[in-house]
Amino acid sequence: MAKGLISSSVNLVAWLTGVLVSLAVGFSMTPGGALNASIPYIPDVITSVAGWIVIVLTLVSVVLAIIDRVR
Numbered sequence: 001m002a003k004g005l006i007s008s009s010v011n012l013v014a015w016l017t018g019v020l021v022s023l024a025v026g027f028s029m030t031p032g033g034a035l036n037a038s039i040p041y042i043p044d045v046i047t048s049v050a051g052w053i054v055i056v057l058t059l060v061s062v063v064l065a066i067i068d069r070v071r
Helices: 002-029 044-070
Strands: none
Touching (some): 002 044
């Protein structure tokens, strides 16, 4: 019982860490982001679009994970 609880807790922490890192990277790639990350040799508009794609897909995956967990 305790082993299953520890495993579930570790999985939750790893998943939450992945979500936070994805959002941090996505927001840093968008215009006005705190770090304003740029990728050499790639136009800023493509970097910005990629950042928004990361943000949207991360949020969609969070919603889908919650729906799957509730079901």
